[in-house]
Amino acid sequence: MRITVTVDGTTYTDEVEPRQLLVHYLRERLGKVGTVVGCDTSNCGACTVHLDGHSVKSCSVLAVQADGGEVTTIEGLARDGTLHPVQQAFHDNHALQCGFCTPGMIMQSIDLLADNPDPDERAVREGLEGNLCRCTGYQNIVRAVRDAAGHMRGGAGPEAEQVRETRNVVGGGN
Amino acid sequence: MTSTIEPEIGRARLRKEDARLIAGRTRWTDNLALPGLLHMAVARSPMAHARITNIDVDAARRMPGVLAVFTGADLAGEQGSLPCAWPITEDMKSPDAPSIAVEEVNFAGEAVAVVVARSAYEAADALEAVDVDYDELPVVLDLEGAVADGADLVHPDLGTNASATWVFDSAEAGTGTDVERAIADAEVLIERTYRQQRLIPAFMEPRSVVVDPTGEQLTMWSATQIPHILRVMLAMTLSVPEHKVRVIAPDVGGGFGGKLQVTPEEILTFLVARRLGKPVKWTETRSESLLSAHHGRDQVQKLTLAARRDGTVTGLKVELLADMGAYLRLVTPGVPILGAFMFNAIYKFPAYRFACTNVFTNKTPTDAYRGAGRPEATYAIERLMDELAAELGVDPIEIRERNWIRHEEFPFDTVAGLTYDSGNYEAATAKAKELFGYDALRAEQRERRERGDTVQLGIGTSTFTEMCGLAPSRVLGALSYAAGGWEHAAVRMLPTGKVEVVTGSSPHGQGHETAWSQIVADQLGVPFEDVEVLHGDTQSSHRGMDTYGSRSLTVGAMAVVRAADKVKAKAAKVAAHMLEAAEDDVEFAGGAFGVRGAGAEAKSVSIQDVALAVFAAHDLPDGVEPSLDSEATFDPENFSFPHGTHLCAAEVDTETGRVTIRSYVAVDDVGKVVNPLIVEGQVHGGLAQGIAQALYEEAVHDESGTLTTGTLADYLVPSAVDLPEFTTDRTETAATSNALGVKGVGEAGTIASTPAVVNAVVDAVRHLGVSDVQMPCTPMRVWQAIRTGRTDAGGLGGEAGGGLGSINPEGGAR
Numbered sequence: 002m003r004i005t006v007t008v009d010g011t012t013y014t015d016e017v018e019p020r021q022l023l024v025h026y027l028r029e030r031l032g033k034v035g036t037v038v039g040c041d042t043s044n045c046g047a048c049t050v051h052l053d054g055h056s057v058k059s060c061s062v063l064a065v066q067a068d069g070g071e072v073t074t075i076e077g078l079a080r081d082g083t084l085h086p087v088q089q090a091f092h093d094n095h096a097l098q099c100g101f102c103t104p105g106m107i108m109q110s111i112d113l114l115a116d117n118p119d120p121d122e123r124a125v126r127e128g129l130e131g132n133l134c135r136c137t138g139y140q141n142i143v144r145a146v147r148d149a150a151g152h153m154r155g156g157a158g159p160e161a162e163q164v165r166e167t168r169n170v171v172g173g174g175n
Numbered sequence: 176m177t178s179t180i181e182p183e184i185g186r187a188r189l190r191k192e193d194a195r196l197i198a199g200r201t202r203w204t205d206n207l208a209l210p211g212l213l214h215m216a217v218a219r220s221p222m223a224h225a226r227i228t229n230i231d232v233d234a235a236r237r238m239p240g241v242l243a244v245f246t247g248a249d250l251a252g253e254q255g256s257l258p259c260a261w262p263i264t265e266d267m268k269s270p271d272a273p274s275i276a277v278e279e280v281n282f283a284g285e286a287v288a289v290v291v292a293r294s295a296y297e298a299a300d301a302l303e304a305v306d307v308d309y310d311e312l313p314v315v316l317d318l319e320g321a322v323a324d325g326a327d328l329v330h331p332d333l334g335t336n337a338s339a340t341w342v343f344d345s346a347e348a349g350t351g352t353d354v355e356r357a358i359a360d361a362e363v364l365i366e367r368t369y370r371q372q373r374l375i376p377a378f379m380e381p382r383s384v385v386v387d388p389t390g391e392q393l394t395m396w397s398a399t400q401i402p403h404i405l406r407v408m409l410a411m412t413l414s415v416p417e418h419k420v421r422v423i424a425p426d427v428g429g430g431f432g433g434k435l436q437v438t439p440e441e442i443l444t445f446l447v448a449r450r451l452g453k454p455v456k457w458t459e460t461r462s463e464s465l466l467s468a469h470h471g472r473d474q475v476q477k478l479t480l481a482a483r484r485d486g487t488v489t490g491l492k493v494e495l496l497a498d499m500g501a502y503l504r505l506v507t508p509g510v511p512i513l514g515a516f517m518f519n520a521i522y523k524f525p526a527y528r529f530a531c532t533n534v535f536t537n538k539t540p541t542d543a544y545r546g547a548g549r550p551e552a553t554y555a556i557e558r559l560m561d562e563l564a565a566e567l568g569v570d571p572i573e574i575r576e577r578n579w580i581r582h583e584e585f586p587f588d589t590v591a592g593l594t595y596d597s598g599n600y601e602a603a604t605a606k607a608k609e610l611f612g613y614d615a616l617r618a619e620q621r622e623r624r625e626r627g628d629t630v631q632l633g634i635g636t637s638t639f640t641e642m643c644g645l646a647p648s649r650v651l652g653a654l655s656y657a658a659g660g661w662e663h664a665a666v667r668m669l670p671t672g673k674v675e676v677v678t679g680s681s682p683h684g685q686g687h688e689t690a691w692s693q694i695v696a697d698q699l700g701v702p703f704e705d706v707e708v709l710h711g712d713t714q715s716s717h718r719g720m721d722t723y724g725s726r727s728l729t730v731g732a733m734a735v736v737r738a739a740d741k742v743k744a745k746a747a748k749v750a751a752h753m754l755e756a757a758e759d760d761v762e763f764a765g766g767a768f769g770v771r772g773a774g775a776e777a778k779s780v781s782i783q784d785v786a787l788a789v790f791a792a793h794d795l796p797d798g799v800e801p802s803l804d805s806e807a808t809f810d811p812e813n814f815s816f817p818h819g820t821h822l823c824a825a826e827v828d829t830e831t832g833r834v835t836i837r838s839y840v841a842v843d844d845v846g847k848v849v850n851p852l853i854v855e856g857q858v859h860g861g862l863a864q865g866i867a868q869a870l871y872e873e874a875v876h877d878e879s880g881t882l883t884t885g886t887l888a889d890y891l892v893p894s895a896v897d898l899p900e901f902t903t904d905r906t907e908t909a910a911t912s913n914a915l916g917v918k919g920v921g922e923a924g925t926i927a928s929t930p931a932v933v934n935a936v937v938d939a940v941r942h943l944g945v946s947d948v949q950m951p952c953t954p955m956r957v958w959q960a961i962r963t964g965r966t967d968a969g970g971l972g973g974e975a976g977g978g979l980g981s982i983n984p985e986g987g988a989r
Contacts, residue, residue, distance in 0.1 A: 018296070021296075025295075028206075033199075034203070034206035035200065035201060037201075037205075037380070038205075038381070039379050039461065040381075040460075040461035040887050041460045041462055041886070042461065042462075042886045042888050044887035044888050045379065045461070045887055074199065075199035076198065076200075078198075084197065084198070088198065091193070091197050092189055092193040095190065095852045095853070095856050097193060097196055097197065098429070098684040098685070098857075099378075099428045099683055099684025100192070100193070100195075100197070100426070100428065100684065101378075101379040101380040101428030102379050103197055104199050107197065125895070126895040127896055129894070129895045130894045130895060130896050131894070133379065133887065133892050134379065134895075135377060135378060135379045135429050135431070135860070135864075135892065136379075136429055136684050136860045137856060137863075138860045138861075138863035138898060138901065138924075139894075139895040140900060140901055141856060142895065143895065143900075
């Protein structure tokens, strides 16, 4: 099937197998290897990207479902060399160790903050329940998300933080 | 040139590693693509024990995109036997360990065929067409049953399921007295049997291997903790010349011991790529990882603690059965033996005996998992100390105080034959109690008990120590380990004054690039930013023993320090020449050489000036080689002994059995701290894994040996909602066994936390007649313990998913 997808601001048109997962399309066809695969049951969330402004686990979305859509990956967050506030907060708060879960964790955190710009500790933990980390014990991830929330207040954040309600997405975020 | 003023060691530097990782600029092995890359997939046995009667791969060979299918018969002549580097006794029984089964499978998940195709999808499709016929054999699963008379055998040719029995006896070793005498004379005996359930390391990055056979050196990229050991073992196992193999560990996404292995899949990818003459990649699925990557823990611990009525401990006897699984992997037999030195912990036992029998079963092989032998030991002794306290009606911390090594007694020779160099258990405990609000929580506990609250409060203590910095080579030799425990480093001074540090440690999330940069910045007086740390490639980092056992800082960074010392010594000769002074008159401070006592305004030369002068080499002293580059190999003289006091307050809902951790305080003494941010992160992550053992995780096999926790929906790696906010703090006594004064921190949290949590759970319901709950303390098990008042509520809740509803009266991994 032929699909046209905009990924991190560039529009691609490709022939794909109907069964190809979005994450494999991103990694193998487009070379967007910043997004990774951590499991095969959509428990770990390492593959989380944004599809039309909402977080999705890209191992649970077919590439063809992204046809006509807009995908943002971890590689498309920085603007003009400036990190997204959530990326910066993950660095500032030592919210990563091996870094394998980090792309998905950051993408999910941005989605969480779009829904709730000032989450308390509990809300952050619940919002990240679908993303597993084996290194950090989550404490510094929670810190980072709340720190980022502080920096993102006032709607001055970059485009990637903004949510556009365009359509329902199959295989949703959590 | 300016130099750093504030010492780098001790600074909470943000990590250098992060820049790539937060932006997705990562080099995981699976990210690699090479021209003509082929993809391998592995067909695995669904049977735990069976004879292979036929494998039909014709249909698989005809599948679209498939280039080759190989079975064990195809590779038998060249696969060798997977290495076990730790023959713990001279008579240890060790079966041949094929990477791919040839005639017989011994655990569910063992490789039986490999498919190579143009794409990973096509390889996965073709797996479905591999048809294997099996004749089932009796399955051996239960540890105690496996060593009973007349048991079915995993490897009949060995004649037994017992691989080896390893004994330490303090009377025989001359480190203490006879434990049987102590037991006979005991005023109080605490006898318990604890089970260490089987765990899965569950690193987040699935394992992946790429082999490129097209160059002069055959290159293997692997998601491994041990590129250096892997290279040696590939050479030894496959009889390939070592200098024709290069191993690279690129970005590696966690390991926790789980990637301390020479894996079947590394061997198979190597063999297949070599045979086809094309680069080949294998990346596992998560289910493959949980099923076939090595597991951890899995012991039955029979324990006898002797004491006087005043609470003084007089003897400890430990009898272990340790599950090896079906084969001995790289360090499988040695893992429980590492615990032998830690059961006595921080207490002054006069008599001690440890005996461990390693047992084969038809399950996934076990091997190192975070702590490796020491969490098991710490769990046992810290649970026993709480039981002794309960028996005597004494506060659990008080019972520990009566028995622990006092700070003025260091260095202390233990009954297990180690010398603890430093520590202060009183200080860590005092700080932990204060942060925890110990007395107030005890008061609340009393109040809730009196009120008969449905939610009861329990307080768990763990005053742990561990041995880190694996390891002095002479000790490893005495323990029959096949290799040494040294580490290597090199420091290269570049002409522009920048520094490259080459380390034999192989980080996979720890932050070595940052920590090593801080150390070298202090050593050479260069800016933190001017240091680049190279690792994980046998071509650039040609010597190493890699990363595990909390060894990187205590051993690896010490090699860096020694190499930097040599750089300074070489530079001093050149600097003296440049300053027209005698070498003895030259001193190095703040990154510059000057003449001693010449005053602040006197001429000095920076180490960068010297590096440039050496590069030019126009005017060097006679006999001085034009290079400052230096190497060092450091072999530690002793282990290091981090310790700490962890306190856990757990609320137990007596109506549902649900356990909620209300507060957790960890005060750790890890010696001098290079980067407090990294240390705190290590403690957090360690706590998460230790708490997960206490409450959530268990690898469960059903009665036919099938792993029923083969996905992350069943094997319960905790998420953010399952863990509390931790309170962490530190006390500090410097290690005297290394110049940095560091002790290691990678495993501390994991080792300490499991008993703290279970002690809290038991403490919450002890008044209801419960003296133990088997791990993981699932709601079902806790509820059952409360209902029946059984003293060892184990059985229930051993099913996949950790006791979320179904009932298996046999329980556990039976």
